[in-house]
Amino acid sequence: MSITAEERKVLLRSQQGELDAVRMYNALSKVVKDPRDAETFRQLSAEEGRHAAVFKAMTNEVLKPKSTKAIVIPLLYRLIGKKKLYPLIAKGEYDAVKKYEPVAARFPEVESVKADEQRHGDTVLALL
Numbered sequence: 001m002s003i004t005a006e007e008r009k010v011l012l013r014s015q016q017g018e019l020d021a022v023r024m025y026n027a028l029s030k031v032v033k034d035p036r037d038a039e040t041f042r043q044l045s046a047e048e049g050r051h052a053a054v055f056k057a058m059t060n061e062v063l064k065p066k067s068t069k070a071i072v073i074p075l076l077y078r079l080i081g082k083k084k085l086y087p088l089i090a091k092g093e094y095d096a097v098k099k100y101e102p103v104a105a106r107f108p109e110v111e112s113v114k115a116d117e118q119r120h121g122d123t124v125l126a127l128l
């Protein structure tokens with residue numbers, strides 16, 4: 001399927017976001033006190049890795065993960081605690097669902113990614 005320059009930009013931005021999320025969840029899994037939370041975030045990190053691979057298959061581009069969120073989110077865990085932080089993380093996941101809606105309409109392989117983000121939001125809220 002041929003993609004426009006604008007679509008490619010969206011796919012690359014999505015790929016970058018997924019890669020950054022791999023790092024973010026992995027870093028968070030190392031600082032959370034509850035072992036159940038840690039296990040959940042390790043799992044979410046792995047799933048974000050699958051998402052990154054879905055986008056990479058479309059862009060054929062190797063991107064480098066950025067560490068900003070992997071630094072800020074564990075810091076926020078210490079500063080504001082899980083009761084305030086986890087809803088923010090869940091909101092990020094639900095925002096991703098909305099962001100992926102038009103992408104999934106155009107690229108069916110993104111549908112399962114979108115569904116995962118919805119579940120991720122629910123999963124993170126269920127830790128509270």
Ligand SMILES: [Fe+2]
Nearest residue numbers: 018048051117
């Ligand atoms: Fe994802």
